[in-house]
Amino acid sequence: MTLTPDIAEILARARADLRMGVPVRLDGAEGRVLVLAAETASAARLAALRAAGPVDLVLTARRAETLKARAYDGDVARVVLPGDAGLDWVQALADPADDLGSPMKGPLETRRGGDAGLHRLAVRLVKSARILPAALVVPWDGASDGLTAVPAEAAAVQLDAAAVLDHVVSARVPLRAAEKARLHVFRPADGSEEHYAIEIGRPDRAAPVLARLHSACFTGDLLGSLKCDCGPQLNAALAQMGAEGAGVLLYLNQEGRGIGLANKMRAYALQDQGFDTVEANHRLGFEDDERDFRLGAAILRKLGFGAVRLMTNNPAKIAMMEACGIAVAERVPLKVGHTAENAAYLATKAAKSGHLL
Numbered sequence: 001m002t003l004t005p006d007i008a009e010i011l012a013r014a015r016a017d018l019r020m021g022v023p024v025r026l027d028g029a030e031g032r033v034l035v036l037a038a039e040t041a042s043a044a045r046l047a048a049l050r051a052a053g054p055v056d057l058v059l060t061a062r063r064a065e066t067l068k069a070r071a072y073d074g075d076v077a078r079v080v081l082p083g084d085a086g087l088d089w090v091q092a093l094a095d096p097a098d099d100l101g102s103p104m105k106g107p108l109e110t111r112r113g114g115d116a117g118l119h120r121l122a123v124r125l126v127k128s129a130r131i132l133p134a135a136l137v138v139p140w141d142g143a144s145d146g147l148t149a150v151p152a153e154a155a156a157v158q159l160d161a162a163a164v165l166d167h168v169v170s171a172r173v174p175l176r177a178a179e180k181a182r183l184h185v186f187r188p189a190d191g192s193e194e195h196y197a198i199e200i201g202r203p204d205r206a207a208p209v210l211a212r213l214h215s216a217c218f219t220g221d222l223l224g225s226l227k228c229d230c231g232p233q234l235n236a237a238l239a240q241m242g243a244e245g246a247g248v249l250l251y252l253n254q255e256g257r258g259i260g261l262a263n264k265m266r267a268y269a270l271q272d273q274g275f276d277t278v279e280a281n282h283r284l285g286f287e288d289d290e291r292d293f294r295l296g297a298a299i300l301r302k303l304g305f306g307a308v309r310l311m312t313n314n315p316a317k318i319a320m321m322e323a324c325g326i327a328v329a330e331r332v333p334l335k336v337g338h339t340a341e342n343a344a345y346l347a348t349k350a351a352k353s354g355h356l357l
């Protein structure tokens with residue numbers, strides 16, 4: 001019936017459960033499993049999970065590589081939980097913070113063969129909750145006990161789907177950089193964070209608009225962190241739009257290239273141990289860049305823009321806009337905010353992520 005939650009709503013509930021340390025159930029064609037996020041698991045819940053059957057700690061292949069565990073399942077690895085492993089062991093495998101302090105975690109036994117579909121889905125779901133991408137998984141044929149039950153096949157499709165966005169409200173916000181400015185708020189139907197568009201002037205919809213896709217950076221945008229160039233880029237983009245009298249800046253809530261602020265701070269802690277920005281993401285179990293730029297394209301389209309003069313140094317953003325049907329008529333370089341503190345970070349982005357310096 002129509003009052004029943006749909007798959008996007010079920011997934012939003014599941015994410016909230018996992019962030020709070022509550023298990024969720026995945027219902028696949030071949031069977032059912034219980035999933036508990038490694039980061040938020042309590043000792044009591046881990047014990048209850050163990051009582052249900054053999055528990056696997058599912059890690060991304062990125063994390064497994066750091067731990068020297070064999071990943072037989074492509075992008076994930078199912079690590080067998082040893083009989084004496086407690087919460088400390090689980091968290092040490094999930095969280096790289098102490099990798100250097102206590103490097104010997106192994107040898108780790110990983111499963112090979114059998115179907116890892118639900119395990120892969122479990123990690124994707126935990127990752128989408130923006131906590132550490134590591135999941136405790138156990139086969140389960142008991143009652144649901146009030147747990148959120150997620151139909152696996154529909155969930156996999158939904159996790160791949162582009163966000164559906166609702167325009168919520170627009171209002172005038174005069175800015176230092178441009179008096180004629182409006183802020184538009186967009187809300188994803190999947191319950192995730194809202195995103196904003198700042199429209200400067202009244203850009204011609206028939207011509208390429210000066211545009212910036214800015215990803216949230218709490219440390220750079222608000223605190224004036226010297227570790228990145230985000231704050232100066234944000235201000236310079238608005239200033240140029242103000243000077244030209246027209247433009248659109250999307251403020252996408254994809255903090256930390258899509259891994260969330262807590263994980264970005266974990267990455268910063270690893271950078272203080274000597275790893276670069278890409279290595280830090282990998283050690284945490286993430287890809288270099290977990291952002292979904294279909295979001296930006298969808299917002300531009302909703303505002304009536306089909307072509308942009310894109311302010312960026314990141315060729316991947318251009319390629320992704322083009323792939324999403326937004327024509328990039330021109331790349332407008334945005335080189336500001338270089339400091340001694342962020343020189344190595346920007347050099348890594350140039351060397352490993354193809355940024356144009």
Ligand SMILES: Nc1nc2c(ncn2[C@@H]2O[C@H](COP(=O)(O)OP(=O)(O)OP(=O)(O)O)[C@@H](O)[C@H]2O)c(=O)[nH]1
Nearest residue numbers: 214215216217228254255256257267277312313314
């Ligand atoms: N994971 C991670 N994220 C970071 C780090 N430093 C900055 N960020 C995030 O990186 C993103 C930077 O976004 P952008 O400036 O839009 O992206 P960009 O890919 O560098 O491209 P352009 O600035 O357009 O050239 C923000 O979400 C920051 O929070 C880091 O060391 N690790």
Ligand SMILES: [Zn+2]
Nearest residue numbers: 217220228230
């Ligand atoms: Zn930043």
